[in-house]
Amino acid sequence: MFSRQEASQLRKEFWTVFGQYMKPVPGFEGEKVNWLNYKTGEKDVLFKMEAENKMATVGIELVHSDLEIQQLYYEQFVQLKNMFENIVGKGWTWSLHTPNQNGKVISRIFSELGSVSVFNKADWPALISFFKPRIIALDEFWSNAKYGFEGLH
Template sequence: MYTREQATQLRQAFWTAFGQYMAPVPSAEGTKVNWSNYKTGLKHVYFKMEAGNKKASIAIELTHPDPDIQELFFEQFAELKNLLHNHLQEQWVWVLHTRDENDKTISRIFAEITQVSVFNQDDWPQLISFFKPRIIALDEFWSNAKYSFDGLL
């Protein structure tokens, strides 16, 4: 077991390593991007990567506090489902209105892997291999799809 400080240090070390590994990769639009803290440019729409003790996930998270607006955004992503899955080359899980770790209502479109731990450095190559192609594919998808969200707010 790790102390809270050791766990924080290991998580930070992983995300630093991931960021350094991804730094040379430009966005779909050819610009420099912070892959570990990807900015969609749209309030309440996040591309979130998480790595824990037993699993890792990458998700599109919709966090608008109004459930009806959140559902509207979810439906817009559903309209783009084929485009998204074509970029990802796989099907993801779609969940409208679930609860996050802070008990807030969110919606998620995600993929995850199990039996990996950010606290085991031997798993880091597998975690990077999981995150890298998916965050790049999300960026490619978003470079085309973001404009279809302009009129929603």
Template structure:
């Protein structure tokens, strides 16, 4: 078991390592991008990576406080689902209604279980999980963002 400080240090070390690994990878539009703090350019739309409870997830989250607008945004994304590159061996999970930290949201995501940034032996699996999915979501977002801009 790790102390809070040790766990925080390992998490920070993982995200720093991952950020350095992804730094040379350009966005779908050929621009430099901060993959760790990816900016969608739209309020209430976030690309999130999580590592908690021996699982990792990455996805595009719709957080609009108005449930009707959030539902319209989700419908728009679903209508464009064919633009989201496939990841061999795993389908994207589309959730019209979900909750994270008592906040309602909609999202499209993928999840990997049995990994933790606290275990350095899991880092290659985490990096191999996050990298192609981030690139796929970025490619998708570069095209899907425009219909959502009108729904802000």
């Protein structure tokens, strides 16, 4: 078991390593991208990567507080599902209106990797190999799809 401070330090160290690893990777349109804090340009559409004790997830979170508008965003993603799957692959979980760890209702499209821990440095290559192609694919998808989300709210 790690103390809270040790756990925080290991998380920080992993994300620093991942950020340095991804820094030279350009975005789909050739621009410089902050992969750890990806900017979609839509306030309520987030790309999130999380690494915890037993699993890792990467995906899109729709966080608009108005659930009807959140559903509009989700339905727009559903309309683009074929393009999404052609770029990022199949097997992602699509979830409308589910509570996150803080109890806020969000919608998500995500991929999950089990049996890994951010607290085990031996798992870091597997985590990086999981995150890298998926966040790059999400960037490619978003480069093609973002215009369909303008003015939804």
